[in-house]
Amino acid sequence: MPSRDAVTYFEPQPAPAEVPVRLTDPFAEDLPHPLARRAAEELMAFLRHGGFALGALDAPGQGKMFGVLVVAAPDGRIGYLRGFSGMLDGRWRIDGFAPPLFDPIARDAFLPAGEAELRALGERHTELVEGPEPTALRANLAELTARHGAAMEEMRARHDANRGLRHDARQRLANGEVRDDERHATLQALGEESRADAAELRRLEGAHHQAREVVVSALRALDTERAGLEHLRAERSRQLWRRISESYVIPNARGESRTVGALFAPEPPPGGAGDCAAPKLLGHAYRHGLRPLALAEFWWGAPPLTGGRHAGAYYPACRSKCGGVLPYMLEGLHVELEPRPEAGPGPVDELRVLYEDAWLLVVDKPRGLLSIPGRHEPSRDSVLVRLRRRDPDATGLVVVHALDPDTSGLLLVARDPMTHAALQRRFARSEADRRFVAWLDGQVAGGEGVIELPIRPDREDRRRHLVDPLHGKRAVTGWRVTQRSGTRTRVSLWPRTWLPHQLRVHAAHPLGLGAPVSGDRLYGGDDTRLMLHAEALTFVHPHTGVRVELECRAPF
Structure with a gap:
């Protein structure tokens, strides 16, 4: 069983020749050190035989990265720490596993209120997009559009018929012998009919526009509120993430510490930075005076929905989140980091x-x-x-x-x-x-x-x-x-x-x-x-x- 500082000591203790002299590179693609694999296999056996209620990890896409860190205690005994990425069973802290790197008291002082505000903003956003008011307005607009379209079609058909009659009348005037005064009076009457049709069309279009504008204005107001809400929600989310990142205290082997936000500045840190198994394990080791020797991280549970992860397979530390955290945490240890892949300069x-x-x-x-x-x-x-x-x-x-x-x-x-x-x-x-x-x-x-x-x-x-x-x-x-x-x-x-x-x-x-x-x-x-x-x-x-x-x- 893990001790109070969460160390599981090897029984029997490994021979001196089996103990690594320096920490292996967490970013290396090679298999972990044999002693780290031994620790990982013990953790896999614990997980496999129901050592914890892990059934949810078998659900599609719900698998998780776990890790072990082989450490040397101040008295010389060799053991290992256990860790997991993110949360497990909806919890950050589980006995026998390395805890998170953030200060829970400081976090609890602002996070619940911040999350509640974001939820409220999200709920209001949903109302503005899919709620009863915009739904009714869109339905009303669609009904108006259909009704107005039918009315316009009816009027255009009637006006087309009138236009045909006027055309025939003008043709008769052109072909027949009619006094000039009669021709002038008839043409004037036909012109007035044409202008009356045009005026009727303008009145109908104006009435339709006025009726639609009431609904469109209401939808426009909702859209304006939605856009403002999206901006506010994004800004509140950024502010909350900045505060969250400042609550993560990242130590290194020299006894120094920085926040996650400081490590990634001036850019905001990626989501989940500091929550992977490796940073948790190193942080816990430093807090308890344990010397890191070897690290192994592996996947357990169902593969991700995209594939590419298999239960029991070892994977190196990720560059996207840990690339800005682990190099700092390893400062003061004798370890050679694998250089980040770069495209060669090439002619x-x-x-x-x-x-x-x-x-x-x-x-x-x-x-x-x-x-x-x-x-x-x-x-x-x-x-x-x-x-x-x-x-x-x-x-x-x-x-x-x-x-x-x-x-x-x-x-x-x-x-x-x-x-x-x-x-x-x-x-x-x-x-x-x-x-x-x-x-x-x-x-x-x-x-x-x-x-x-x-x-x-x-x-x-x-x-x-x-x-x-x-x-x-x-x-x-x-x-x-x-x-x-x-x-x-x-x-x-x-x-x-x-x-x-x-x-x-x-x-x-x-x-x-x-x-x-x-x-x-x-x-x-x-x-x-x-x-x-x-x-x-x-x-x-x-x-x-x-x-x-x-x-x-x-x-x-």
Whole structure:
């Protein structure tokens, strides 16, 4: 059983040769240290045999990351701490597991009131969008529109008939022998009838506008309140998150501490920063004078809805949330952090330009190169940076649809915003098309089809996206099997929409192809080369009207 400081001591104690001399890198892709795996297997056995009420973790998409940290106590004994990411069973604190890093007293002083305010704002927002008042107003407007339309149709038909009669009367005047005074009087009467019809139409349109304006004004007022409410809610949410981030106290091995907000400043920290298992474990070790030796984090329970996590499999610490926390926490320890992957600087001539004219160009993006630099890293090596280095006057370049860094192939770049918007419309109207080729890990059932699974960013891990039928954006992908080889399948993919990671999520998800792209470290189990390549591009040129067709064979 864990001791008061939550340490579970190994029995028997490991031999000195089995104990690591320094902390292993939490970001390393390699298997954890054997002693950390021993601790993890003991925790897995505890979880497997009902050591805690964990049934909810088996529900679809409800699995969780757990972790163990091998530590040395001041008396020399070797044991380990246990931790979990976020909350477990709706609780932050569970006996035998490392507690969270925030100050619960300080947090409880403001969080309940802040959450209650956000809930109230959310409920009012729902009322303004879906409540009885806007619903009744929209129904009233629809009824008015239908009734007014019918009245206008009836009047136009009557006026058309009157116009025909006046035309016939004028024809009779032109063909018959009528005194001038009679002709003048008749034409004047016909003109008055025409003006009367026009005046009647204007009166009806005015009455309709007045009746509609009452409803439209009421809807406009609700919309104005809704927009103001959204702004207020966003601002209150930001303020609350800033206060939450300041309640997280992050220590390091030198005895120093900073808040999560300070570690990510000037940007706000990502959601969940400081809540992963690794930061909790290190913080608990420092508080109790325990020396960290080895870390292991693993998934337990049902896989995420996007796939890519398997019960009992080990995973490195995430870069999105822990990348700004763990390096600080490890200061003062003897540990070599694995450098964050960066696209190599590479010479300009490595970027092949396959098509170029006065309005756009198409390049063959190599694997490992960003399409665009980050918002806060404008000079970071990328396709755009290299193109601007190639032509310093090309200041208006815009990538039409960015490719993931590890995806290679054809990338379309507009030279100005107007061309960019025109190309976007081409794709929206199916006047442009892209074809990708990929090797998938697994046998795909069937030969071809269409996947339609809505996608949104994963708030727990900003690197990833997940399928969400309720809040996700529409995402559609066409596919066709082109080759089968052993346990792998080669497919062609046609994105009909363009969302981040769409093809990778649709490939890996059980309701999609059920087979992740080979080498996909986010949604699969492999971290070799990502076997995804933009192979063909076809579009109608927005300025010349010429159909452009380009192909660049995959290097795999």
